[in-house]
Amino acid sequence: MARPFHLNTPLLESVSMTQRVGTPVFLKMENSQPSGSFKIRGIGHLCQQLATDSKGVVCSSGGNAGMAAAYVARKMGVPATIVVPSSTPQLVVQRLRDQGATVNITGKVWDDANTEALRLAETEGLTYVPPFDHPLLWQGHSSVISEVAASLEEKPGAVLLSVGGGGLLCGVIQGLKDVGWTDVSVIAMETVGADCFNAAVKAGRLVTLDDITSEAKCLGAKTVCRKAFEFSQSGEISIISELVTDQQALSAVETFLDEERVLVEMACGAALAAVYSGLVHRLQDEGRLPAPLGPLLVIVCGGSSVDMEQLSHLKHKLHT
Incomplete structure (x- = not known):
């Protein structure tokens, strides 16, 4: 078997995010992959x-x-x-x-x-x-969970990630099934305007968006892959689909840069915004996530399409 191209990425505990959520938050740093993302x-x-x-x-x-x-x-x-x-x-x-x-x-x-x-x-x-959209991709992405299972001392309370076309979501679900963590909820985040998964979940069928209006262009598929939609309907693993605005995603990118000293793109900021905007607490208040929650695993999916110039361009465009 040929050696894989990906790295076993760091799993870091975030003190500031832990304080915000009131449960240990672990960051799976996929931004440190050789190509910049998972x-x-x-x-x-x-x-x-x-x-x-x-x-x-x-x-x-x-x-x-x-x-x-x-x-x-x-x-x-x-x-x-x-x-x-x-x-x-x-x-x-x-x-x-x-x-x-x-x-x-x-x-x-x-x-x-x-x-x-x-x-x-x-x-x-x-x-x-x-x-x-391919089973071999999902199989490859599932390794992110097997790595976490090998190094985290207890099972996570939930996994937080961003959804674009649904490849990471499918890989994480396959990974959770592989390690026997089927009772762990997945919080699937998108930005308004790049929300093909949320639209499908709401409609109960695959939906093709008219256009991608979000600035989180890397989330920009008009239709989510069928397998991701099927997982959302099967009930094998609880998938909570939520949206944040571009402004919330951008604000999360800035806060993450300040607190964790890491620059990620807005597509990744969509997941981080669930912590920074108080969404995790809201889901607990609504009874959709347990309180207290076990460790929260955040997939920092990465991003090669951002630098300081792009960040200031986005700030200017979104008037934050």
């Missing part, structure tokens, strides 16, 4: 299974999946084409090129870029690397 777990696993004899990989991405695919392809000595929508920050395009990838800018949102990636896979004979 995506390398699933994409590395998928590429090791499917792309060893490939003449090249093609991945559609708003940022993090592309960074992971470009990194893995470079390590495997395989050419990578990353198709990104025009909403992708210039710094992401540059970082992808720095990894040796060919960057193809197509369409306005991820769905447009994905159509082009599928076309290239077909016409050029490239291996298509989906950013979130």
Whole structure:
């Protein structure tokens, strides 16, 4: 078995978050992965299974999946084409090129870029690397929970994460099932305007958003993957779907930078905002989360599409 491309990331206790929530808060620092986010777990696993004899990989991405695919392809000595929508920050395009990838800018949102990636896979004979919707990705992402199970002394009371297309959510649920933690609730966070999972949960069926209006572009899939929706309906594991505003997500990014000295993107800020905005307490008051709660596990999913310039641009745009 080839060595995986991902790292066993640090699990850090946050004193300031613990004080806010009133229960120990542990941060799984996926921002410290070589590609900057958790995506390398699933994409590395998928590429090791499917792309060893490939003449090249093609991945559609708003940022993090592309960074992971470009990194893995470079390590495997395989050419990578990353198709990104025009909403992708210039710094992401540059970082992808720095990894040796060919960057193809197509369409306005991820769905447009994905159509082009599928076309290239077909016409050029490239291996298509989906950013979130594939069982091998979920299997790779599930390793985040097995790592936590090996190092946390007690079972978490809940897992807090952000949802974009649903790949991390599917991986975490698979991981919880693998380690026998099926009674642990998952708090699935999105921003208003990039809320395809919440819309599906409310409607009781898959929903395709008209557009992505949130600034958390990395959460920007118009339709969540079917498996994530099925998990939300099956009741095997309690999934609590909640929304925060862009302003709350951005404020969480700033607070996290101040308190933990780590800069993450707004997509990750959506999960952090559940702690900083008092949402965890509200869920306890409503009886949807137990009080007292066991340790809260927060997946700090990362982000390669943010720097100080991008942060001040967002602050200016959102008037915070």
